[in-house]
Amino acid sequence: MYSEKVREHFTNPKNMGRMEDPDGVGEVGNPVCGDMLRLFVKVKDGVIVDAKVETFGCVAAIATSSVTTEMAIGMTIEEAKKLTRGQVAEELDGLPPQKMHCSNLAADALHKAIEDYEKRQKKDDS
Amino acid sequence: MAYFDNANSTQVDERVIEAMLPYFREHYGTAGLELSHSQDVGAVMGMENARKTIAESLNTDPRAIIFTSGATESNNLATRGVARANKKKGRHIITSPIEVQSVLRSLARLEGAGYEIEYLDVDEYGLISLEQLKSAIKEDTVLVTIQHGNGEIGTVQPIEEIAKITKAAGVLFHTDATQTFMKMPIDTEKVMVDLITVDAHLIHGPKGAGALYIRRGTRIDRLHEGGDEERRLRPGVENIPAIVGFAKAVEIWNPNDVKHLNELAAYVKEKVSERISDIRFTGHPTNRIPGLFSMLVEFIEGESMLVQLDMFGYSVATGSACSSKTLQGSHxxxxxxxxxxxxxGSLRISFSRNNTKEEIDGFIDALVPAVERLREFSPIRHGQYFANTEPEDDHHHDVPGDDW
Known part of the structure; x- marks a missing residue:
C-alpha cells in the first residue's frame, strides 16, 4: 500500500513536464527496469529556482519525481547535491520496500542535472 | 465502478455460498468412511455428488476426478506425479514458455532432478507450432504439458490437435484449463487429453477448490504421503464445503454466459480503439478466452494506470514489472x-457474467483521461526511447543501504 502522501503526489504531481531552455538536464533509468526520468533545472546565483521532470514509471516513480522537484526548488546547488533518497522517501511518509529504488532514481536525476549544469558552467567559463 | 479482474478471481455466487453453508453447519464430518456416522455420511454424499457434477462437465466418469486445493496443486500433481511414475520410460518433458508458474516451477524442480525440459517456441500471439511439437517428441518423452488458454493474453492453444499428436506418439498430455474451464468445454471422449487442471474460483466458485482430471489408465504418482483420500493420489482431508461450492458453480454455469463475455470483450476493444491511440492488442485475435481483453498502452507504465483506475473504482490487471513484488516483468x-x-504498459481487462456494457462505458471515461495524463509527462514519445544501460543506472539491483 502506498501512503496518502504518495497517492496525493501521484494524483496531483507538481512540476511535471518539459522545461524550455534549462540550465541542466539529468536522465536516469532505463526502459528495461521500467522507470525513466528526465529532470530539468534552472539555476540563478547558485540556487535552483525551477525544476521540472518527465517520468515514465509506476506510482512511486511519479510521486518521487514530484516531491524531489518540490524539495529541490529553493535549494542551493550544494544543498541539492546532498539530497538523499532517504530524505525523498521520508518526505512521502515512506515507500514500500520494493519501491525504494524509485526514490533513488529521482535523487539521482537531480544530481545528474546539477552535474550537467556545472559542466555547462565550465564550458561558459573557458 | 466495476470489477474487471475476473481472470484473477471472481466473486462467489450467492447460490454457491448457500450450497456450501450446510457443509459447515451440518455435514461437518470428513468423507473418509462411508459407513460412519451421519455427519460423515452427509459429507461424503455432498462430495461424491460434486465429483459427479465435475465429471459430467468434462464428459467423464467420476473416478477420473481427483479433488485438489486448486490449480497450483493440480498442475504440480500432473507434472511431477506423471514424471515420477513414468521415469523408467523417460525423462523428457515438453512445454511452452508461457505456462503458469505452477507448471514452470514444478518443471524446474524436475530439471534440477535430472529431467530434460524442452520449451517450444511461441509466435507473436503466443501460439505453439504443431510441427515443432511433432518433431520435439522423442523416444524418452513422457509428458507434454501445454495450457488451454493463457490468462495474460487470452490465447487459446489447439489442444485437440495437440492431443492427436500426443495420442499417436503414445505420450501423455496435460493441459491447464484453469482459465477456460466451462467457458470452452473439453469433451474428454473426443479430445484425447490425459490430464486436465480445473479450478473453482474463476467461475464464481470458492478459492481453495480445484480438480485434476486423470484419464483412466494414466500412470501417475502422488506427491504427498498420508491417508486414503482421493484414491491415495491426494492424501489429506478434502475441503468439502469448497468442493460442494465448486460443483454448484459448475451446475449453475449458463452456456449463454459465454456469448455475453464475448460481447463485452468485443465492446471494450471497439471503445478503446476509438478513444485511445498507440495501443497494441496482445494475444490471438480470434482464438481467445471468452471475456478476456488484453492490450499494451504505449509510452506509459501499467502500475500507474492500474492505481489511477482503482482510484475511480475500476479493478484491472497489468503484467508490468513495477506491479510485481520481485519487479520481474511478465514472462x-x-x-x-x-x-x-x-x-x-500492459493492461488486462477480464469480465464475468455480472459485468455490463454500461460499466465499460464508465471505465472508458476513466481510462482515457488517465492515459492522457500519464502520457503528458512521459519522457517517451513515438518511438523515442532513451536508455542508459550502464550498470550504475541499474536501480533495480541496488541493495538498500543502512541510511534507510
Whole structure:
C-alpha cells in the first residue's frame, strides 16, 4: 500500500513536464527496469529556482519525481547535491520496500542535472 | 465502478455460498468412511455428488476426478506425479514458455532432478507450432504439458490437435484449463487429453477448490504421503464445503454466459480503439478466452494506470514489472517477443457474467483521461526511447543501504 502522501503526489504531481531552455538536464533509468526520468533545472546565483521532470514509471516513480522537484526548488546547488533518497522517501511518509529504488532514481536525476549544469558552467567559463 | 479482474478471481455466487453453508453447519464430518456416522455420511454424499457434477462437465466418469486445493496443486500433481511414475520410460518433458508458474516451477524442480525440459517456441500471439511439437517428441518423452488458454493474453492453444499428436506418439498430455474451464468445454471422449487442471474460483466458485482430471489408465504418482483420500493420489482431508461450492458453480454455469463475455470483450476493444491511440492488442485475435481483453498502452507504465483506475473504482490487471513484488516483468509478454519498455504498459481487462456494457462505458471515461495524463509527462514519445544501460543506472539491483 502506498501512503496518502504518495497517492496525493501521484494524483496531483507538481512540476511535471518539459522545461524550455534549462540550465541542466539529468536522465536516469532505463526502459528495461521500467522507470525513466528526465529532470530539468534552472539555476540563478547558485540556487535552483525551477525544476521540472518527465517520468515514465509506476506510482512511486511519479510521486518521487514530484516531491524531489518540490524539495529541490529553493535549494542551493550544494544543498541539492546532498539530497538523499532517504530524505525523498521520508518526505512521502515512506515507500514500500520494493519501491525504494524509485526514490533513488529521482535523487539521482537531480544530481545528474546539477552535474550537467556545472559542466555547462565550465564550458561558459573557458 | 466495476470489477474487471475476473481472470484473477471472481466473486462467489450467492447460490454457491448457500450450497456450501450446510457443509459447515451440518455435514461437518470428513468423507473418509462411508459407513460412519451421519455427519460423515452427509459429507461424503455432498462430495461424491460434486465429483459427479465435475465429471459430467468434462464428459467423464467420476473416478477420473481427483479433488485438489486448486490449480497450483493440480498442475504440480500432473507434472511431477506423471514424471515420477513414468521415469523408467523417460525423462523428457515438453512445454511452452508461457505456462503458469505452477507448471514452470514444478518443471524446474524436475530439471534440477535430472529431467530434460524442452520449451517450444511461441509466435507473436503466443501460439505453439504443431510441427515443432511433432518433431520435439522423442523416444524418452513422457509428458507434454501445454495450457488451454493463457490468462495474460487470452490465447487459446489447439489442444485437440495437440492431443492427436500426443495420442499417436503414445505420450501423455496435460493441459491447464484453469482459465477456460466451462467457458470452452473439453469433451474428454473426443479430445484425447490425459490430464486436465480445473479450478473453482474463476467461475464464481470458492478459492481453495480445484480438480485434476486423470484419464483412466494414466500412470501417475502422488506427491504427498498420508491417508486414503482421493484414491491415495491426494492424501489429506478434502475441503468439502469448497468442493460442494465448486460443483454448484459448475451446475449453475449458463452456456449463454459465454456469448455475453464475448460481447463485452468485443465492446471494450471497439471503445478503446476509438478513444485511445498507440495501443497494441496482445494475444490471438480470434482464438481467445471468452471475456478476456488484453492490450499494451504505449509510452506509459501499467502500475500507474492500474492505481489511477482503482482510484475511480475500476479493478484491472497489468503484467508490468513495477506491479510485481520481485519487479520481474511478465514472462508471457517477454516470450511473445515484446520489448520490456512496451510490455510495461500492459493492461488486462477480464469480465464475468455480472459485468455490463454500461460499466465499460464508465471505465472508458476513466481510462482515457488517465492515459492522457500519464502520457503528458512521459519522457517517451513515438518511438523515442532513451536508455542508459550502464550498470550504475541499474536501480533495480541496488541493495538498500543502512541510511534507510
Amino acid at each position: 508471457v509478454l517477454k516470450a511473445i517477443g515484446l520489448p520490456p519498455e512496451v510490455s510495461h
